[in-house]
Structures are given as C-alpha cells and as structure tokens.
Amino acid sequence: MPMGRWEPNARDRLAQAAMTLFQEHGYDRTTVEEIAARAGLTERTFFRYFTDKKEVLFGGSDALHERIVTTIAGAPQGTAPLDAVATALDAMAPFFKDRREHARARQALLAAHADLRERELIKLASLASAAADTLRKRGVTEPTASLAAEAGIAVFKVAFERWLEDPKEQDLSRHIQLGLDELRAVTASTGPVAPAVAPAAPPQRPTRPARARKP
Amino acid sequence: MPMGRWEPNARDRLAQAAMTLFQEHGYDRTTVEEIAARAGLTERTFFRYFTDKKEVLFGGSDALHERIVTTIAGAPQGTAPLDAVATALDAMAPFFKDRREHARARQALLAAHADLRERELIKLASLASAAADTLRKRGVTEPTASLAAEAGIAVFKVAFERWLEDPKEQDLSRHIQLGLDELRAVTASTGPVAPAVAPAAPPQRPTRPARARKP
DNA sequence: GATGTGATGTCAGCAGCTGACATCAAGGGG
DNA sequence: CCCCTTGATGTCAGCTGCTGACATCACATC
The missing domain is CATH 1.10.10.60 (Homeodomain-like)
Structure with missing residues (x-):
C-alpha cells in the first residue's frame, strides 16, 4: 500500500x-x-x-455555513424569511445527530473558557450574517433580513443548549421547533410599551408556558 | 492645590x-x-x-449591565417578558446619546478586527444572559426567558448598527422601536413550516416592509 | 515616628504567533 | 535518468501579550 x-x-x-x-x-x-x-x-x-x-475546536463551522446558505437560497419562492431561516436551522440538525456526547464535552470546555465562548459567538454571528446576506439576495429588505437571521440564530442557541441538557434526549430538530414556537409566542404578545404603573397583578403567572405546536 | x-x-x-x-x-x-x-x-x-x-475598549459595559438588570427587575408586575426587555433596551439608549461619533469610530475598529468583535459579542451575550436571569427571577420560565432576552439583544444589535448608519440621525431609541416592530412582524407571519414546493409566486414581494408603529 | 496600605514600577519568563528560509519526497517534463 | 517544480513540513529567531514575585514610595493612621 x-x-x-x-x-x-x-x-x-x-x-x-x-x-x-x-x-x-x-x-x-x-x-x-x-x-x-x-x-x-x-x-x-x-x-x-x-x-x-x-x-482547532471549530472544525465543522464551514460546513454549517454552506448548509445554511444553500438551504435558504433553495427555499421555495415566496417563503417567509423566518420560515426560510427555520428550514436552514433544521438542516443543521443532522450535523449533530449522534454527536451529542461530543457536543457536550465541547460545551464543557466552552463553559470553562471565555476565550472559546467568544470564538463560538463569532461563528454564530457569522452564520447569522450569512443567512441575512442570502435572504437579501432573495429580495428580503434590510431590517427584516438581519432580524430574521439573528432571531433564527438566537433560537438555535437556545435550542442547542436545551438539546444538550434534555434528559429525554429528544432530537435537536424538536428543540428547534419548540424554540421557534416559543419565539412566536413571546413576540406575539402585548403591544408597544407597558404602562408606567402596574394594576397590582396576582402572584404573577409564569407568563406563558410553551404552547403545543400545531394550533 | x-x-x-x-x-x-x-x-x-x-x-x-x-x-x-x-x-x-x-x-x-x-x-x-x-x-x-x-x-x-x-x-x-x-x-x-x-x-x-x-x-480597554469596553469600558461602559458594566453600567449597561446594571441598567438592564435594574430596569427589568423594576418593570411593573405582569409585564410581558419581551416588553420588559424592550424597556430595558430603551433604557440603554441614553448611554449613547451624543456619543454617535465616538460609537462610529469604535465600530470602525471592530469592523477591522475580529478579535474585537468577539469581545463585543461576548459582552452582548452577557447582557442577554443577565436579562434572562432577571426575567427568571420574576417568574418567567425557561425557554421563554432566554428567548425573550436573546431576541431583545438581537433587536439591539440591528438597531444599533442602523442607528450608526442612519443618515437622518434618528434616535437610537427610535431604531430600537422599529426593530421591535419588525421583529414582531417577522415572527407573526406564517405557520410552522413552508410547503415542499412553492405555488409559483409572482416576482416576489420584498416580504413585508416595516409597518408603521401604533396599529 | 513606626507601621501599614495602595498604586505603581521592575524584572524575569512563558506561551502564542509570525516571517524567512531550509528540507525533502513525489511528480513531471526533457 | 536527471532536473526542476511543488507542497507539506521542519528550523530558527523574534516580537508581543500576559503573569507572578517582589520592590518602592507617598500618604494615612495610630
């Protein structure tokens, strides 16, 4: 040989x-x-x-980058921005399938070293930026593109952490879906600005548990 | 003397x-x-x-941190999470009033050096984390608290950049409000997941221009 | 006046990172 | 078969970021 x-x-x-x-x-x-x-x-x-x-700890990031871009670029015409991003997030999930333990070990390192977290954050920001660019190429105008991308990445961050900790070991894909639902619930709520003085609310409800998917 | x-x-x-x-x-x-x-x-x-x-370039970040925490903590009982965060974002605006030029110079440095952007991102992430913590202390449950915080910071990032570039030099506060409106518009849209094949949409509308505030 | 105390200086040293140049197998003409 | 190029690696020297350990020295306090 x-x-x-x-x-x-x-x-x-x-x-x-x-x-x-x-x-x-x-x-x-x-x-x-x-x-x-x-x-x-x-x-x-x-x-x-x-x-x-x-x-040396951020090997796969190029692959994610490309996957996001091609997924968003390939979304059907007329797809709403956040839906395109959501699809892209979902398309990232396979990269982590069966790598949960590895991801946890990695996350433990990140948790202990701010240096590494910084790098992680800039990678995510770069993903967001790429997503926004791709949206823009599809004709999405500016504040919208960036916000859809950033919001999407925010969902991914939260979903990823919850996936790592989930005792039930549900799919990352599932957590992303839950995160998106929750984001929609959180933003759908009240109006522009809260009143200056509160009308003495009861003990305070936990604000709105994640609603079930599929209304 | x-x-x-x-x-x-x-x-x-x-x-x-x-x-x-x-x-x-x-x-x-x-x-x-x-x-x-x-x-x-x-x-x-x-x-x-x-x-x-x-x-050395991130002096004011402690002050921002504190401002966010106290603002969210001090929001009236029953305020929706994202509204509390929105108020906190608005409370940050005064820190930058009259410092637009300084902020631009700073941003120019960040744009040229990934190192610095990394630091900026971790500061923002830390703000988000503090906001989420504070929300949790108010009884907001978990995926919600983090998502409201992260979404809020996303809005701030976008608003801040637009503020720096805005030829009309409108207030940062204004851009934050626009960002929040836009976020709500972006998330309010369609359902769970886009269909596999698009029904051949017309030239493709830019998806939804930022709607005027105050419905 | 002795005794801290706090902000600073001095010194030595490692580890991250870079530029410049050397090496050496493999591959391809000629 | 020799020569030359190429690409991956090694070697060396050197700067700069950053840290630990210890010295200094004005000022405050007793």
Missing part, C-alpha cells in the same frame, strides 16, 4: 489530539507544542492549519 | 490613550507598552486595570 511521505489527515489528527489533551489537562494548561507533538507534527505546522489555538 | 502622588484617572487615561493610538496606527500595530507610555504608566499597570488589550 502506498504511503505518502507524511501521515495523512494532519488536520484531523491535530484536532483530535487537541480535544483529547484539552480534556485531560484543561485548555490553558495545554500547549500548542504539546498538541502538535501528539499529532506527530510541529507547532509551526499547527499554525498552518489553524489560525489560532482556539480555532 | 493638592495633587496626589499620581495623576488621577489612570483607567480613563489608559482608555483614551488606547483609543487614540488605535485610530492613529491601527489596533494591532499598537503595543500595550505604547498605550501605557502615552498614559504615563507602565505596561504592567495597564494589565492591572484591564485584563486584556481588547478590554
């Missing part, structure tokens, strides 16, 4: 080595040099594959 | 020196040592005031 001069999949090896070491010794007590060594490479090479030490 | 051992307002001096140098030479060609020197201090001292080189 032909084996090139170097072991293949350097990138994957680096990513995997990093994940392992981060879990074993923690993120900031793991050195890029150690990661590279474990992958049989050099620090310098690490930085040829990843711009950042952080970036 | 009594003058202490050191010039006062070290923190402010550092922040201002940083802003100036960033604009003159760019963010990454400005060294922390240079900033400190310009403020008559040492690099080491800079890092006593700011955890980060980036952090």
Whole structure:
C-alpha cells in the first residue's frame, strides 16, 4: 500500500489530539507544542492549519455555513424569511445527530473558557450574517433580513443548549421547533410599551408556558 | 492645590490613550507598552486595570449591565417578558446619546478586527444572559426567558448598527422601536413550516416592509 | 515616628504567533 | 535518468501579550 511521505489527515489528527489533551489537562494548561507533538507534527505546522489555538475546536463551522446558505437560497419562492431561516436551522440538525456526547464535552470546555465562548459567538454571528446576506439576495429588505437571521440564530442557541441538557434526549430538530414556537409566542404578545404603573397583578403567572405546536 | 502622588484617572487615561493610538496606527500595530507610555504608566499597570488589550475598549459595559438588570427587575408586575426587555433596551439608549461619533469610530475598529468583535459579542451575550436571569427571577420560565432576552439583544444589535448608519440621525431609541416592530412582524407571519414546493409566486414581494408603529 | 496600605514600577519568563528560509519526497517534463 | 517544480513540513529567531514575585514610595493612621 502506498504511503505518502507524511501521515495523512494532519488536520484531523491535530484536532483530535487537541480535544483529547484539552480534556485531560484543561485548555490553558495545554500547549500548542504539546498538541502538535501528539499529532506527530510541529507547532509551526499547527499554525498552518489553524489560525489560532482556539480555532482547532471549530472544525465543522464551514460546513454549517454552506448548509445554511444553500438551504435558504433553495427555499421555495415566496417563503417567509423566518420560515426560510427555520428550514436552514433544521438542516443543521443532522450535523449533530449522534454527536451529542461530543457536543457536550465541547460545551464543557466552552463553559470553562471565555476565550472559546467568544470564538463560538463569532461563528454564530457569522452564520447569522450569512443567512441575512442570502435572504437579501432573495429580495428580503434590510431590517427584516438581519432580524430574521439573528432571531433564527438566537433560537438555535437556545435550542442547542436545551438539546444538550434534555434528559429525554429528544432530537435537536424538536428543540428547534419548540424554540421557534416559543419565539412566536413571546413576540406575539402585548403591544408597544407597558404602562408606567402596574394594576397590582396576582402572584404573577409564569407568563406563558410553551404552547403545543400545531394550533 | 493638592495633587496626589499620581495623576488621577489612570483607567480613563489608559482608555483614551488606547483609543487614540488605535485610530492613529491601527489596533494591532499598537503595543500595550505604547498605550501605557502615552498614559504615563507602565505596561504592567495597564494589565492591572484591564485584563486584556481588547478590554480597554469596553469600558461602559458594566453600567449597561446594571441598567438592564435594574430596569427589568423594576418593570411593573405582569409585564410581558419581551416588553420588559424592550424597556430595558430603551433604557440603554441614553448611554449613547451624543456619543454617535465616538460609537462610529469604535465600530470602525471592530469592523477591522475580529478579535474585537468577539469581545463585543461576548459582552452582548452577557447582557442577554443577565436579562434572562432577571426575567427568571420574576417568574418567567425557561425557554421563554432566554428567548425573550436573546431576541431583545438581537433587536439591539440591528438597531444599533442602523442607528450608526442612519443618515437622518434618528434616535437610537427610535431604531430600537422599529426593530421591535419588525421583529414582531417577522415572527407573526406564517405557520410552522413552508410547503415542499412553492405555488409559483409572482416576482416576489420584498416580504413585508416595516409597518408603521401604533396599529 | 513606626507601621501599614495602595498604586505603581521592575524584572524575569512563558506561551502564542509570525516571517524567512531550509528540507525533502513525489511528480513531471526533457 | 536527471532536473526542476511543488507542497507539506521542519528550523530558527523574534516580537508581543500576559503573569507572578517582589520592590518602592507617598500618604494615612495610630
């Protein structure tokens, strides 16, 4: 069997080595040099594959990006913006199917390191921005496109976290649907601005439990 | 006149020196040592005031944080979650009144440096998280609290950007209101999921221009 | 006047990251 | 078969962000 001069999949090896070491010794007590060594490479090479030490944890983000764009672009003409976005969110779910445990481990790292959360947030923001761009190409005008995209990403964030914690282990897809329903419920409610003084309400109802889907 | 051992307002001096140098030479060609020197201090001292080189650009964020929390906490009993958040967003507007030019300069820096955008995003996320916490203390249950908070922050992001670009220079407050209206319009629309095939719609209307406020 | 105390300075050092250049197998003409 | 190019990697030097440990020194307090 032909084996090139170097072991293949350097990138994957680096990513995997990093994940392992981060879990074993923690993120900031793991050195890029150690990661590279474990992958049989050099620090310098690490930085040829990843711009950042952080970036090594964000491999699939390009795929998500593309999936979102093509899904929105491919939505039937006349689809309402938020519905197009909703479809795109749903199209992301398969990427995480069967990777719940991996996602949880990753999330644990993010929870412990603000650096990593920052990176995660900019990735999500970039998804939102791409979604908005694509909506605009479909003729959606400006405040609408950005808001639909941002709202969609907000739903995804919440849904994703709930998916990770859900003891019933329902599909991510399901949580996204619930999130969208809830968003609609939350925004559908009252008028412009609350009155200055409250008319002494009772103990305070929890505001509106998530309503069942399919009215 | 009594003058202490050191010039006062070290923190402010550092922040201002940083802003100036960033604009003159760019963010990454400005060294922390240079900033400190310009403020008559040492690099080491800079890092006593700011955890980060980036952090020097995010001074007011604590004040915003507090304002959001107290505003939401102080909303009349029975106020709908999104309305409470909306009020809080509006309460942030005064912080930026008369600082439009400063905000634009800042935004220009953010636009050029992903590092800084990351920091900005985590600040916003932190605001959202605080808002959600406060809502929860008011009895709002979970998916609702997070979604109202995140949606609110999404509105703020969009409104803020539009405010910076608005040739008519309308109030930030106004843009927030428009954003909220638009969010409601975007979410109020169609049902759960778009049909698989579109019934051949006409040229495609821009989906729904922002409707006037006050139905 | 001795004794803190708080803001600052000094120094040493690591880790992240980069530019410049070297190496070396594989592949492709000539 | 040799040469040359190419691409992935290694080597080295160096800056800058950031931190821990310790020194200083005006000012306040007793």
